[in-house]
Amino acid sequence: MNAQPAAIRPAALIRPHDIPYLPRGVxxxxxxxxxxxxxxxxERAMQLDAxxxxxxGELDGSRSMAAIVSTLAARYNAPEDQIAGDVRDxxxxxxxxxxxxxxxx
Amino acid sequence: MKDQQHQPRDLDGNAVTPGLPxxxxxxxxxxxxxxxxYCSNPVELTRAAQELTADDWGRVFRQAADLGVLQVHIxxxxxxxxxxxxxxxxxxxxxxxxxxxxxxxxxxxxDRLEELDRAGVDHVQLSLQGIRPDMADRISGHPGSWDKxxxxxxxxxxxxxxxxxxxxxHRQNLERLPEMIELAETLGARRIEVATVQFHGxxxxxxxxxxxxxxxxxxxxxxxxxxxxxLRGRMVIDYVPADHHAVFPKACMGGWGSTGLNVGPDxxxxxxxxxxxxxxxxxxxxxxxxxxxxxQNSDSFNAFRGTAWMPEPCQSCDRKTVDFGGCRCQAxxxxxxxxxxxxxxxxxxxxxxxxxxxxxDAGADTADLIYRRxxxxx
Numbered sequence: 001m002n003a004q005p006a007a008i009r010p011a012a013l014i015r016p017h018d019i020p021y022l023p024r025g026v027x028x029x030x031x032x033x034x035x036x037x038x039x040x041x042x043e044r045a046m047q048l049d050a051x052x053x054x055x056x057g058e059l060d061g062s063r064s065m066a067a068i069v070s071t072l073a074a075r076y077n078a079p080e081d082q083i084a085g086d087v088r089d090x091x092x093x094x095x096x097x098x099x100x101x102x103x104x105x
Numbered sequence: 106m107k108d109q110q111h112q113p114r115d116l117d118g119n120a121v122t123p124g125l126p127x128x129x130x131x132x133x134x135x136x137x138x139x140x141x142x143y144c145s146n147p148v149e150l151t152r153a154a155q156e157l158t159a160d161d162w163g164r165v166f167r168q169a170a171d172l173g174v175l176q177v178h179i180x181x182x183x184x185x186x187x188x189x190x191x192x193x194x195x196x197x198x199x200x201x202x203x204x205x206x207x208x209x210x211x212x213x214x215x216d217r218l219e220e221l222d223r224a225g226v227d228h229v230q231l232s233l234q235g236i237r238p239d240m241a242d243r244i245s246g247h248p249g250s251w252d253k254x255x256x257x258x259x260x261x262x263x264x265x266x267x268x269x270x271x272x273x274x275h276r277q278n279l280e281r282l283p284e285m286i287e288l289a290e291t292l293g294a295r296r297i298e299v300a301t302v303q304f305h306g307x308x309x310x311x312x313x314x315x316x317x318x319x320x321x322x323x324x325x326x327x328x329x330x331x332x333x334x335x336l337r338g339r340m341v342i343d344y345v346p347a348d349h350h351a352v353f354p355k356a357c358m359g360g361w362g363s364t365g366l367n368v369g370p371d372x373x374x375x376x377x378x379x380x381x382x383x384x385x386x387x388x389x390x391x392x393x394x395x396x397x398x399x400x401q402n403s404d405s406f407n408a409f410r411g412t413a414w415m416p417e418p419c420q421s422c423d424r425k426t427v428d429f430g431g432c433r434c435q436a437x438x439x440x441x442x443x444x445x446x447x448x449x450x451x452x453x454x455x456x457x458x459x460x461x462x463x464x465x466d467a468g469a470d471t472a473d474l475i476y477r478r479x480x481x482x483x
Contacts, residue, residue: 013337013338023267024265024266024267025227025228025266025267026267029175029201029203031173031175032201033125033170033171033172033173034125034173038175040175040176040203040227041228042205042227042228042230042267042269042295042296043176043178043205043228043230043269043296044176045127045128045175045176045203095338096337096338096341097341098295098296098339098340098341
């Protein structure tokens with residue numbers, strides 16, 4: 001999964017306090033033949049890079065996007081603003097495809 | 106050297122490099138209670154006695170997973186016509202595959218749907234032939250199909266499966282596309298696939314009754330575009346337009362033998378579900394050869410791999426790695442030559458004839474349908 005170019009960044013479909021989760025029928029899986037991680041979803045297997053895998057691995061159905069951003073910023077020693085933008089755009093793309101759902105806290 | 110002996114080659118003898126398939130269509134039976142006049146099954150249907158067993162399918166699924174397949178689409182015919190469908194599904198999940206069940210919803214009771222849930226179905230795709238009983242029952246050739254389908258959709262929702270609605274559109278139902286999209290919303294679908302009939306096999310027999318008009322194709326495009334904006338984040342709309350009205354052809358199968366394969370009820374392995382319309386081509390069977398061997402080494406899969414086999418105008422076209430020359434089966438049907446540039450491409454010398462024929466068929470004054478049936482004695 002490549003990050004979206006900033007020029008065509010779509011309106012966000014998730015706010016910091018929203019809780020993102022993988023709904024029924026969507027799961028992270030090893031692709032043992034290609035040696036990568038994939039997101040399996042209805043009619044679609046999306047190949048993930050390390051960043052996508054790291055983000056989706058944090059979706060536990062209880063923590064907000066803001067909490068997930070803090071965790072990732074600390075782990076990768078990166079500015080929280082930058083991580084927040086990447087996570088929001090990545091999750092927005094998956095929400096558009098109905099591969100990630102969001103619930104209110 | 107072994108590698109040199111087994112170098113895969115296209116139909117002209119050019120070396121090709123097979124990739125890894127992502128998805129497999131498993132047509133576990135051709136039996137079906139419906140008789141849709143555009144059925145994607147071949148006109149020569151396979152009989153029940155020739156079908157692979159559930160254990161055969163288990164072996165095929167394990168070979169597919171070893172080959173790199175991640176998703177299986179279990180279809181038919183109506184897969185529910187197999188009494189051992191849950192066992193087939195369980196074998197697919199045991200092999201590590203993601204299981205999409207593609208069904209008409211007819212002939213699967215609530216109890217069986219719960220059994221399929223326990224067996225591991227990940228996602229249900231429900232076909233839609235029209236809106237409300239008058240149209241849905243007439244197009245499917247099955248009185249009562251609409252009511253049964255709506256009950257089935259309720260059970261899908263109760264159990265909690267993710268749902269996709271597969272709406273097949275053509276001249277006789279395109280006006281009601283907005284209602285189909287509304288229905289999918291009402292049923293809680295995450296996705297709707299709006300697919301214009303592809304004129305192969307059974308559908309080709311019904312061209313004069315089903316070919317959409319140019320105005321309908323434009324209307325459908327507008328409806329889809331508007332609905333995508335309105336439903337962003339709530340429902341996905343995948344749209345397969347009428348390619349007889351297009352400028353460039355579809356990238357059929359994402360390229361022949363590149364990412365997908367199809368295994369028929371009797372174990373015949375095809376690069377796409379319509380490939381048997383290429384009558385000179387020979388296809389392998391999983392009863393005789395391992396699926397990986399067929400994918401890598403069979404003449405059928407290697408025939409149109411890569412781009413070296415392409416004639417002009419494809420060979421010098423910068424879209425040759427975008428649409429791969431279009432659909433081989435459509436080239437066979439419309440040009441009489443499976444190697445030809447897909448004649449729906451505006452660059453094909455045959456394009457004016459194809460458009461003229463599509464316009465004539467779209468203007469034909471008939472709604473009479475030739476329904477899909479097994480021949481007597483089948």
